[in-house]
Amino acid sequence: MTSYTVYMDQLPGLLELWAKEFQVHVPVEVEEGIYDFVPWRKDEEIAWEYDVAYNTLKRFFLPPRETLLRFDPAACTAEVVCEAPKQLLFGVHPYDVKAANQLDTLMRKDVPDNNFIARKKNTVIFALEPAAVARNAFWASVDAHKVDNGYDLYWTRISSASFHVEVATRRGKELLLAGGPLDLATDADKEATRRAHQRIVKESLRNGLKYPWRETADILSRAWDSTLWQHRARHCFSCGTCNLVCPTCYCFDMKEELDNSLTKGERYREWDGCMMDSFSRVAGDHNFRPHTRERFRHRYYRKGKYIFDKIGQLGCVGCGRCVSGCTSGIADPKAVFNELWEADRHDS
Amino acid sequence: MTPDTLFQYVPTPATLVKKEKLSDFVTLFTFQPDSGRALMHKPGQFIMLSMYGVGEAPFSVSSPPNASGSTFELAVRRIGNVTNAMHAMKVGQKVGIRGPYGTSFPVQDFVGKDTIFVAGGLGYIPLRSLLHYQLRHRDEFGRIIVMIGCRNPSERIFIDQIKELEARDDVEVYETVDCGDESWCGNVGLITSLLPHVEIDPDITHVAMVGPPVMYKFVIKQCQARGISRENIYVSLERHMKCGIGKCGHCQINGLNACVEGPVFKYHDIQTHPEAI
Ligand SMILES: Cc1cc2nc3c(=O)[nH]c(=O)nc-3n(C[C@H](O)[C@H](O)[C@H](O)COP(=O)(O)OP(=O)(O)OC[C@H]3O[C@@H](n4cnc5c(N)ncnc54)[C@H](O)[C@@H]3O)c2cc1C
Ligand code: SF4
Ligand code: SF4
Ligand code: FES
Numbered sequence: 001m002t003s004y005t006v007y008m009d010q011l012p013g014l015l016e017l018w019a020k021e022f023q024v025h026v027p028v029e030v031e032e033g034i035y036d037f038v039p040w041r042k043d044e045e046i047a048w049e050y051d052v053a054y055n056t057l058k059r060f061f062l063p064p065r066e067t068l069l070r071f072d073p074a075a076c077t078a079e080v081v082c083e084a085p086k087q088l089l090f091g092v093h094p095y096d097v098k099a100a101n102q103l104d105t106l107m108r109k110d111v112p113d114n115n116f117i118a119r120k121k122n123t124v125i126f127a128l129e130p131a132a133v134a135r136n137a138f139w140a141s142v143d144a145h146k147v148d149n150g151y152d153l154y155w156t157r158i159s160s161a162s163f164h165v166e167v168a169t170r171r172g173k174e175l176l177l178a179g180g181p182l183d184l185a186t187d188a189d190k191e192a193t194r195r196a197h198q199r200i201v202k203e204s205l206r207n208g209l210k211y212p213w214r215e216t217a218d219i220l221s222r223a224w225d226s227t228l229w230q231h232r233a234r235h236c237f238s239c240g241t242c243n244l245v246c247p248t249c250y251c252f253d254m255k256e257e258l259d260n261s262l263t264k265g266e267r268y269r270e271w272d273g274c275m276m277d278s279f280s281r282v283a284g285d286h287n288f289r290p291h292t293r294e295r296f297r298h299r300y301y302r303k304g305k306y307i308f309d310k311i312g313q314l315g316c317v318g319c320g321r322c323v324s325g326c327t328s329g330i331a332d333p334k335a336v337f338n339e340l341w342e343a344d345r346h347d348s
Numbered sequence: 349m350t351p352d353t354l355f356q357y358v359p360t361p362a363t364l365v366k367k368e369k370l371s372d373f374v375t376l377f378t379f380q381p382d383s384g385r386a387l388m389h390k391p392g393q394f395i396m397l398s399m400y401g402v403g404e405a406p407f408s409v410s411s412p413p414n415a416s417g418s419t420f421e422l423a424v425r426r427i428g429n430v431t432n433a434m435h436a437m438k439v440g441q442k443v444g445i446r447g448p449y450g451t452s453f454p455v456q457d458f459v460g461k462d463t464i465f466v467a468g469g470l471g472y473i474p475l476r477s478l479l480h481y482q483l484r485h486r487d488e489f490g491r492i493i494v495m496i497g498c499r500n501p502s503e504r505i506f507i508d509q510i511k512e513l514e515a516r517d518d519v520e521v522y523e524t525v526d527c528g529d530e531s532w533c534g535n536v537g538l539i540t541s542l543l544p545h546v547e548i549d550p551d552i553t554h555v556a557m558v559g560p561p562v563m564y565k566f567v568i569k570q571c572q573a574r575g576i577s578r579e580n581i582y583v584s585l586e587r588h589m590k591c592g593i594g595k596c597g598h599c600q601i602n603g604l605n606a607c608v609e610g611p612v613f614k615y616h617d618i619q620t621h622p623e624a625i
Contacts, residue, residue, distance in 0.1 A: 068357045073400040076442035080358045110608055111356050111593035224622060251597030254590045258401045265401050267357070272596070280598060282588045284427070286561050288601075288623060298600070306603030 003166040003185040003193075004176065006155075015040060015090075017178045022088035022124060025060070027053055037089065046091065048157055051134035052319055056247040057096050058103060060087060061119045067268045068115060068254075074263065081266070084118035088175075091128040095137075095144035095317040097151050099247035100125070104150070105311055106250065124171060127151040129196055133204045136320030138334045140201045141208025144317040158192040166193075204318075209334055211341050213314050216304040222347075223340045224297075232336070233296035235328040236275070242299065242322035242331040243273025248307070248315050251279075274298055300336050356593055359398045359444025364437050365419060370505040374470070375435055376410070376423045379443065386418040390452030391478035392584055392612040396592045397422070397430070398444030405430040406589045406607075408474035409448060412481040423473040423505065449592045451612045453478045453556055453582055461554045461580075462491040464546075466567050468539050468559020469498055472505060474584055474611075475558050486518060493546060496523045497539030497559070501532040522546070540566050543574065550575030558584040564625045568615060581615035585624060 006014075018024050024040040027050045035050035037057065071078035092100075100120070107116040127147070139145055152172030156164045164185050167173045176182065185193075209216075243249045253272040258265040272279060275295050280288040289295045307315030322331040366378035381387065387395070389409045398404045411421035426435045434443075455478070463482065467475050482489045494513060498504050504525075514521045522542040524535035535541065539559070555571050557564065564583055571581055587599035587606040599606035602621040604613075618624040 071398075071400045071444075076361050076400060076444060078358055078398070078400065078444055107595065109594065111595075113593075113595050114356060250595070252590070252595070253598075254404060254596070256401065256403060262401070267398075267404070269596075272598075274597060274600075280588050280600075282586055284560065288561075288587065301602065302600075306600075309603050 001166055001168070002173070003164060003190065004182040005158075005185045005189050006163045006165050006176070006182060008161045008163075010179065010182070012042075013179050014176075016042070018088050018090075018175060022086045024088045024090060027091045030054070037091075040090070048091070048128070049131040050091075051130070051132040052093070052137060052321065053096070054321075056245055056319075056321060057089060057092060057100065058247050058250065060089060060123055061100065061103060061116055062250055062252070062271075065268055065270045066115065067266045069267045071256075071265050071267065072263065073258065073265060078267075082115050082118050084115075084122040086122050086124075088124040088126065090126045091155070092125050092151065093130045093139075094127055094147045095139040095319050096247055097125060097127050097147045098144045099317045099319070101147065101150040102248055102307070102311070102313055102315070102317075103250055105313075106307075109310070124175065125151040126172070127154045129154070129156040129193070130200050130204075131157060131196075133200065133207075134320050134324075136207075136323035136332070137204060137318055138208035138320065139318035140204035141334070142213045142314050142316060142318040144319075145197075145201045145204060156193040156196050158189055158196060162189075164189045164193040207334070208318065209341075210338050215341070216314060216337055217308040219337070219340050219344050220301055220305040222344060226340060226343065228336065228339055228343075229293040229297040232330040233291070233293040235330050236292040236296055237328060238275055238277050238292055238295065239327070240273030240276045241325045241327070243275055244271055245321040245325045247319060247321070248303070248317060249273065274302070296330075300333065303333055304337060357446070357591070359396070359404075359446045361442050362445045363442050364439050367437070367439055370423060370507075371503060373427075373503075374423055374425045374505050376421055377434065377437075378419050378421050379445070380417075380419045381445065382442070384418055386414045387420050387448055389413060389420070389448035389477075391455060391481050392452040392474055393448040393450050394474075394592075394611065395422075395445050395447035395449065396589075397434075398446075399430050399433040400444060402433045403430045404444075404590075406449075406592060408477070408584075408611075410473045410476045412477050412484060423470075423476075425470055447592060450607055451610055453584075453612055455481060458482065458554050458556075459488050460490060461552050462493065462549065463489060464493045464543075464548070464553060464555045464571075465495060466539065466555060466557040466559065466563075467494070467496045468563040469503065470505070471558030471560075471563075471584075472496060473558075475556055476506065478556055483519070490552060491520065492518065493520045493548075494522070495539060495542045496521070497526070497542070497563075498524075499526045501525050501529055520546070538566075539563060540570055543567070543570050548574060548576075550577070553580065555581045556584075557582065561586075568625065578616040578619060579614065583613055583615060583618075583625070584611045585613060585618075586611065 025037040026040045036054040067081045069078045107113040152169045154166040252269040256267040303315040361382040362379040368376040407422045528536040590596040594605040594608040
């Protein structure tokens, strides 16, 4: 794979070129110690050392609210709405790339979701090797410290003034070379990249699952009746924060709205969460997961087993957002899974 | 590519051609797709129906496949926004439909076999599609045993059609209500009170069952006690559904999506799923 060395002072020019074609989003420090992706503006200070983006990047492929069709209620006609702005996400950590790839796989499964696919296709992703590990993150222990597809370029900061950039797609290469030729990476740069990766992976591994992640589904297959669910979920507010901040949660509701004249309307989807009480209620007021313990358990089964049974991946990339977001301090996949693993070991 | 794969969430228009009241809360709607093409559904499948400006909801197709031309029937209970709006419709008005979706009762597996239909309350609606299919091809099937249970006589639906079934000598009909009233002189008791009255040959008996969530466990237990294999027991399970195509997550039964891997399941395939029954 070709790789180049890019110097910090070459970046402003490149960003300006990219911004002509794409809505470019970059990580910045929005409040002290809190980072998020925002639209890039000239002189924006990019937070190269950010630990985790506060909001998940799934919003770029699955917006919190997305119009799917416009209709005319009187004529009873509807037309498809499929908006897919050309966007470029610069600085995406590998665990978030992995989460986006997982959504892509699931959205293509069975009947493809073309709205999602169109947005994903029109999104250029420049991955960035993390330079810091968020306090609650554990991505290396769930195999989300590396990805082999789903990005166009992979950037690693190798000195205060330079990056090593590995090309993954033709689109990525064209964008990288849009401002003219660049230096090919030297062996020393490649070595520095490898060391940067090793260092951060080691740091991420300090916190995490105590067993190989692949065993999670198996452990869960014996954990249905564990007391852990009740124990933790006792404190759950059913607020759904853990769903909303999670890069691999993609459940949605469908709603619609008429304009004031009542002659036109739109149907849209909106993020929903399985932790909310109304999520699986049906006509006749029957609720299939009426208690917090059942919803809590469902979420962890989905992360650890259901997704794995479908596509062979863990449904959690270890970003730690839910851990930070849960006011009750109970949403923590690594703690839940480790506890179940301990109990399982003890039993057998 | 079919329109479905291109525009997975866009309904196509259908016109209401007939409306018939079945009970205080349930109405039978006959729709004609404006395309003129039949739905091509299989018994047990459902569609998503749009009342634009109100919402979209899943309904089982109650008519058998391609019954009469390209129309199809839905029997709908008035319970909330979409279903109330449907009940307010006049013949000639239009709705949007997409589908059919989901799994169906595997009709071929029932050929040459005896079938017990177990319909609790509105469960008769989806079962009716399979039942009428079998009646249309009566020679291909063995005994047809229909068990119907309702909470009370006022909730009975398809009363005339059931009377016609009772009059036939090639269909066995058993009906019960949980609580009777002065108008009712039939059986009183839960639906589980019916099976003990029937002689069956478990080796050639298939069961198709749809009803309220509480019903399944008890009836399945009873069927198994009578020697019917879990391979031959089919259930249709209703869950909250928003997308119908395996994306929105609402219909999950453990790791299964009821809209794609269901709503019709072989009991054998879901018995280890604690959220199913
Ligand atoms: C596969 C399937 C087949 C069905 N077939 C029939 C049928 O043949 N006849 C019939 O009368 N009903 C059927 N239903 C139930 C029907 O979908 C609900 O009654 C309908 O969605 C209620 O919509 P509403 O807007 O009128 O009610 P709402 O105003 O939305 O709410 C009323 C109640 O319905 C529940 N509900 C809302 N949306 C759904 C949904 N998408 N799925 C399930 N429950 C929901 C709500 O939680 C609430 O308790 C079926 C449901 C499924 C999943
Ligand atoms: S964030 Fe915490 S309190 Fe809120 S739903 Fe999730 S587990 Fe429950
Ligand atoms: S479950 Fe929590 S840690 Fe895992 S991907 Fe979702 S938000 Fe991140
Ligand atoms: S109805 Fe959306 S996943 Fe089944």
